[in-house]
Amino acid sequence: MKKILLATTMLAGTAGFAAAEITMSGSAVMGVGDNGTDTVSKMETYLTFSASGESDSGISFGFDQTIATYDTDGGLNDDGTSVYISGAFGKLSMGSVAEADEVATLSDIGGIGGLGVDNVAEAFSGDSAGRQTHDVNYSYSAGDFSIAASTRIGATGDGDSYAVGAKYTFGEMYVGLGYNDDNATPVVAGTVTSLYAGGTAGAVSVAAMYSSWDADSGAEADAWGVTTSYTAGALTLSAAYSDNDNVADAAFGVGAAYDLGGGASVVGGVADLGVDTVWEAGVSLSF
Template structure:
């Protein structure tokens, strides 16, 4: 991505400040999406993202900064997509806000111009993705629904890198219902890498809702404990690229009268081949959720998603991209999804 420096400010108001910089860059895309399971199978999608990067350095060499990602989708409202603030130095880097979970040392990139989510199935258990399965719902009297509806996204990350090796620790701090932390390490050798991560999540919620005609209303209490180990590996070897991820986890749930222990795992692999301006990709992902209960009722079941895609570099930061994939959950029929469009970097 080419960054355009729009403003460089020397903070002359105080001699104690070194030079600070604010730069802007962006991405945009537009195209068509196809969903074989949807009533309207083909849809139009567009979005633009503005990236703001602020950085500075103290007289003693302490680096500091922030990044802000602002997004507009389908001509809608401007929304904050991610904001992160950091300080860094010889001690490492401390970040707060929209930080990565430390067990996310790598993964598999998606395919298609607008993402066909071939990576999501493989990454079901790593990082904060598991909250989709720990937000178990309970339907009480009068069909009132209460749920855990939790978020596992971490808000603090510390990373230390020494040559080819890096380690990280992250956590979610300040949430009364969620205790979550992760540790991870990664080693780069040449154009290849390996990584290992561990995450621990503990959830304990108590919710209540008043219902007309009942003296006490409805109370929901739920808890869940999860531990996940994730391994990643990949690299670039000439024109070929390969990336793989595997996660193994154990989950205990006691929510809405449902109690169970589940052994879950997920994996995925993605390969690519580049020749001149054309890149071809293929990906396969699978997750075994061991019949876990899901938000809204029912069980998760096995999930599979695989597909192929291509991207052609037009130069100047623009490229044509598209892909087609098949997706299957449990015993349901497989569905075809696809997309085609143009992406732009500024």
């Protein structure tokens, strides 16, 4: 993604400040799709500001903020803002952070707003299904191994919510394990254990996950899914399959993207979500 450099290596004359940098990048999608009921237009824009600096003692710090516009309202929305400090001790982030059990994700089909095939497999992990959204994340990496922990400070409800995760990367492959314990949200209170694996071999990429939810109420449910893609020159073909115990039918779909160069791609896909068959097509732009 191209970045527009607003300020680079800005040296301040005040003691205690080292180099600072602010960059801006953007992306947008536009097209049409079928939401299961009607054919509708689709448009989204994203503008991300990133600021970074380093203290005299070598501690890095910064923030990332994404402002989004959706075709549903046309207004400006905070699509994620986080602040961090990092160093030899790891990285501590606050704000719109990832839940630590989501050590990897599945890609969706479509390329515009997404058709939601991945959501079926990711129904229990992270903050899905009404689970707590975490606002603090700590991560640490040592070579090919990384760990993370996250929580919600002042979680709503009667209990706490926290998650931990670990990931090991070997070459172009990875495996991961995540654990999420949410006792603050009564409807979905319980634990979720997730397994992840995937990687790239030549022109083929694959990602898979499996989650098991054990509710405090005694209910149990599993979810699983796999996505794969094949790239030949400018063309990328993709496919996805997801299922979980709480849906009547599995979800699956296929998609394609053609790279036009310069940050522009023609994208599209079709998916069967069990209840509805949906599709979308258009262009994806990055700046």
